[in-house]
Amino acid sequence: MRGAKALTLLAMLLLIIAGGTVFFHRVEGWSWLDSYFFTVVTLSTVGYGELVPATPMGKIGTTVFILVGLGIFAVAIQQFGAFAVKKREEHTEWLIARLGHRHPNDQEEPEAANDPDTPESGER
Template structure:
């Protein structure tokens, strides 16, 4: 989860600084790009922005697929067997 948040923050900051977009537009574009929605209303115009976007898509999609796979696994399988017991549910 921390990696996904860091990825969104880094993409947002990059587009804010390099493309000159607002913080909201930069975050919006980062989320749209990683979620593969790609509405086309925003797009990088600088060469550096285009190159960064290519790598950002590959890394971002990979991170979010892994994150969603972990969530799905937790929903289907349940908590891990080797997880420590919840202290609130311990019987004395």
């Protein structure tokens, strides 16, 4: 289920980027590259300000694009972040389980590598 959710979010993100690119190319008359660049910069909230919609339809479309696209973009970033954190937790649990497994013949605790050397009582 997690994989399907990630693919759905990725597909929605790609769809909103493609839709924005086509919209700005047609409405503003920008090149495909400029339209794509503006779409990604606007969606990611970076907003360099190099390109600015000049037509009323472009301005209205940009505000709608920001409201819809930013929500999808934020959810996608949050989900991919949550996935990364989950993987990190699973790896940490695996490491703890692996390090916690000792051979049954080991009777005494192994010495930790970071324990400070302390003199025995009576030694100086």
